[in-house]
Amino acid sequence: MNNLFYEKASVLIIGNEILSGRTIDKNFNYIATKLDEHGISISESRTVSDSEEEIINAINELRKRFKYVFTTGGIGPTHDDVTAESIAKAFNVKLEVNNEAYKILEDYYNNLGTEFNDVRQRMARIPKGAKLIKNQISAAPGFNIENVYVFAGIPKVMQSMLDEALKNIEKKDKINKSTIEVDVPEGEIAKILEKTVKNNTDVSIGSYPFYNTKDDYGVKIEISSLNNNSLIKAIDDLKVHLSKESIKYR
Amino acid sequence: MNNLFYEKASVLIIGNEILSGRTIDKNFNYIATKLDEHGISISESRTVSDSEEEIINAINELRKRFKYVFTTGGIGPTHDDVTAESIAKAFNVKLEVNNEAYKILEDYYNNLGTEFNDVRQRMARIPKGAKLIKNQISAAPGFNIENVYVFAGIPKVMQSMLDEALKNIEKKDKINKSTIEVDVPEGEIAKILEKTVKNNTDVSIGSYPFYNTKDDYGVKIEISSLNNNSLIKAIDDLKVHLSKESIKYR
Structure with missing residues (x-):
């Protein structure tokens, strides 16, 4: 955030x-x-x-x-x-x-x-x-x-x-955000997220599990930063880590 | 409440x-x-x-x-x-x-x-x-x-x-509640509510205006009490006041 x-x-x-x-x-x-x-x-x-x-x-x-x-x-x-x-x-x-x-x-x-x-x-x-x-x-x-x-x-x-x-409150820069969704439980990606957080200090990463049915569950990962370049780098990092573990994302 | x-x-x-x-x-x-x-x-x-x-x-x-x-x-x-x-x-x-x-x-x-x-x-x-x-x-x-x-x-x-x-928290008495809806704005019933509140001290009365469109607005009046007789008396009082002012309720 x-x-x-x-x-x-x-x-x-x-x-x-x-x-x-x-x-x-x-x-x-x-x-x-x-x-x-x-x-x-x-x-x-x-x-x-x-x-x-x-x-x-x-x-x-x-x-x-x-x-x-x-x-x-x-x-x-x-x-x-x-x-x-x-x-x-x-x-x-x-x-x-x-x-x-x-x-x-x-x-x-x-x-x-x-x-x-x-x-x-x-x-x-x-x-x-x-x-x-x-x-x-x-x-x-x-x-x-x-x-x-x-x-x-x-x-x-x-x-x-x-x-x-x-109208009377000054508009500030909006934060840059991106979302990546995976279909595995949070426990499979917790370490990856931790690593990404450590290596990308000026982004914020949120992890929001969803559970619709026994077969439809996963995690929405939200990455945000005021700096768009930092955001892009964090997303790339995250995707590399996910790919290494053969976790599909969208 | x-x-x-x-x-x-x-x-x-x-x-x-x-x-x-x-x-x-x-x-x-x-x-x-x-x-x-x-x-x-x-x-x-x-x-x-x-x-x-x-x-x-x-x-x-x-x-x-x-x-x-x-x-x-x-x-x-x-x-x-x-x-x-x-x-x-x-x-x-x-x-x-x-x-x-x-x-x-x-x-x-x-x-x-x-x-x-x-x-x-x-x-x-x-x-x-x-x-x-x-x-x-x-x-x-x-x-x-x-x-x-x-x-x-x-x-x-x-x-x-x-x-x-x-399961481990003792269940207490549930409050008795009733709702009356009117199609007039809150300003038409504010005095009636005040009177009813004054004369019925062990009930609680809430007034919740709704405004769907220009022609579909009104107020939901919620009356509640732990004592069912008090609740019935307050509802009767309210209905008498509304009728006196020719305000329809349901």
Whole structure:
């Protein structure tokens, strides 16, 4: 993964429905893939419940350790949406009605002919000093405060907010990657991988066994490096070692 | 979620391939669903990379905070499988060849007519004092040390290990749950939910908006309680409030 070269980020998923197994999280993998394309790697991800205390503790730990923290979930209008309050408390700033957010929401509901009631107005409350993150799907914005980016939990809305946020985050070099697949068990190639790792210090090699059926199993070997020449050399090394042991690869 | 009544657990997913987005985690939701049936709720989940330091830190924090910690990933034979070493270090015990594990692996590879080489022998190294967790799919066992349960990352193997581990964990009362779906946005029902929450203190109510298309959106309301009568009363209350506002539910 070559963490050394990447900007490091963490993701905080907020929601009881994920923890209980009722809902399958659809956001993490999307965020990871988009960030990877942007030259940012995720070093840690956490999922916590809709609890102020847990969100505050997680945010305060993660924002100190990582360059970026991305959160999903808990910014809607209902009683279990406590993310905005929690982030404000974590940063020790006021949660206040943001005029721009208020106007966006007011216009949106007026256009729909729907009442802009007081629970909807709650979604205009943004931690003092935060910048809004708008989205193309729904009116209620996310926000960015220091290195923390707060997104909605609904996948389409989150995706739109992530696109918006990435416009303001510098794109770093993307890592060069290659995959080789073998049909033998991990135990047959462990030594070969070790040798290749030792002789190729500026690449990172991951070994991911798969086991579909008794007859369909093997290992996906992922080689990555910021330096394309190093990547090519490591792949060549690996292929030579595999060939010596008569292990077929593709 | 009524965390108060449940035994609390955390899950630690170990693997660069999940963090980079290359692989979608298939284990967490399975574990959450199985634990829920067993009367155990997950309070926090983390994903960290194949790094000894990160695994040790996470394990030592989580095992103090939660009744159970379940880990997946990193117990294979390759250079990036560092979970067993890390757990031994976290507990400050030796990582030693476990005779029972060695015998299981030796028999397995002998039966296959495959060499039981030294990298495969690595999988017989288990933290001193840990109990093996066998599985029906592959030979290499997971293990349980104090309140930490260490499973493989390959879903089928993990599932078999989880079944095995749950045999030795007391089953607690399962929570009573019910779901009501409405086709209006969250902002229309937020006050109703708040009222229902206030008048029904021993239930937990979650509100999960969905947004499939412009015309297909709404909210799934989840009500849960350990006490079935409380659950029924809360559902009745909620339905009365929804009817008063002419909001259809199903």
